[in-house]
Amino acid sequence: GGRAVPEEEARYDAIVIGAGFAGVTAARELRNKGLKPLVLEARDRIGGRVWTSTWAGEQVELGGAWLHPNYELTYKELNRYGLKTISDAAPEKAIYPTPAGYKTFAPEEIVPRIGAVLAKVFDGSRQYFERPREPLYRADLLKAVDPLSLRARLDALKLSAEDLALVHGELATYAGGDSRDGALTALAQWWALCGWTHEGWAQMSAARIEKGASALVQSILTAAQATVRFNTPVTAVADDGKRVVVTTASGAKFSAPVAVVAVPLNMWKKIQFSPGLPKVHAEATQEGVGVKPNAAKMWLRVSGDVGRIVVQGNAGDPIAAMVPHARLSNGDSLMIALNGPGLNVNDRASVDAAVKKFLPQTRVIDMKVQDWVNDPWSQGGWGMRRPGQMLRQLPAIQQPHGRIAFAGGDLPSGWIGSFEGAIESGMRAAGQVAPLV
Ligand SMILES: Cc1cc2nc3c(=O)[nH]c(=O)nc-3n(C[C@H](O)[C@H](O)[C@H](O)COP(=O)(O)OP(=O)(O)OC[C@H]3O[C@@H](n4cnc5c(N)ncnc54)[C@H](O)[C@@H]3O)c2cc1C
Incomplete structure (x- = not known):
């Protein structure tokens, strides 16, 4: 149904929904393939969970x-622009919990102790994440570990109270507050991507972008030469087998041969898809990945x-x-x-x-x-898989739904919950839809 698509709006080759890292990367990649992208963004700014x-x-x-x-991938983009x-x-002091309360440590004393405990938590990941950027390469080995929560792993290790106190807070934080909500494999994959060492793990905040993370999003978007509409929340995405018609909150309709949905995975459930989302996509957005x-x-x-x-x-x-x-x-x-x-x-x-x-x-x-949990356009923080989600959902949610592909830092093969993952998935989604234009 709905009104006819006005001619001036019909000139895009692809509609990208969401102007975070994933969406702008998809738009830029489409442009590089000679296609014209239209970007629809709910907020009045670019960047999404980067601001x-x-x-x-x-x-x-x-x-x-x-x-x-x-x-x-992120460093490639930084160099390109x-x-x-x-x-x-580096910090000079570190306060950590101990069974006797909070204590102040010298980093050089406490960091190796934490590293030794984390190495136990993630023991086995050299085998089950033999190829950290191809996490399902040893899906056979993952069957035993992917259903485990971080908490289940900590319990099974029977750590001393001292050792538990050193790592539990950090693991719970990454899981959004409760270590039962985060998958062991989500963080074990980070550990593997960091090179399976605590020295590598400690590099996760090694650098930031001098002009700010939004500057990189802007550079990529500028290169996409896309038409961008702000304050344009998408409410419905319909694929009739030839074109995708996207409806916005104001009732406006845009159409193009393909679309990339680059909104947070937690937000898929707020958009009406027709045909309806495939079963696993629907399950993933109901469960959520943004912490x-x-x-x-x-x-x-x-x-x-x-x-x-x-x-x-x-x-x-x-x-x-x-x-x-x-x-x-x-x-x-x-x-x-x-x-x-x-x-x-x-x-x-x-x-x-x-x-x-x-x-x-x-x-x-x-x-x-x-x-970010109470933010209307993310309804969750960084992506962090829940127990079992990798094996049950990851391969399926990376697949397009007809002429619609999905992108986001919540569903990469590599670094989940990161810029790197968002860029990776934006590239994948552009590659999936471009041949359909
Ligand atoms: C507190 C916090 C700290 C983090 N720290 C780091 C870090 O230090 N390093 C790191 O690498 N990563 C970090 N991350 C993760 C990183 O920010 C994200 O993985 C990444 O920015 C996600 O990009 P995205 O494009 O997938 O999603 P988003 O950035 O969320 O972009 C999605 C866009 O879609 C828009 N949108 C939503 N619904 C609609 C709709 N219906 N219609 C139109 N548009 C819509 C949103 O407004 C948003 O602009 C952090 C995240 C948070 C929340």
């Missing part, structure tokens, strides 16, 4: 920020010079983790935190009380919080 902004006089990343040196990376100074319930990035201006100190909460703590960012000219410090279970991220007094648990001398003066 470089300014706060407290500093450039701040309200979403994804850091790059691992093994982000091969002449964007530089920078590294933050919940804790994925707020919090920029905290705290009083005084707290030094270059990293804080790792225990599983269940209201502040999951904190890292230092910069010393401000007035003497205060800027820290980045992630929320843990139960924290009211909109209430400064609650955040202040939670921070004082680790840093009793300081005070939270001001804060800027981006809560």
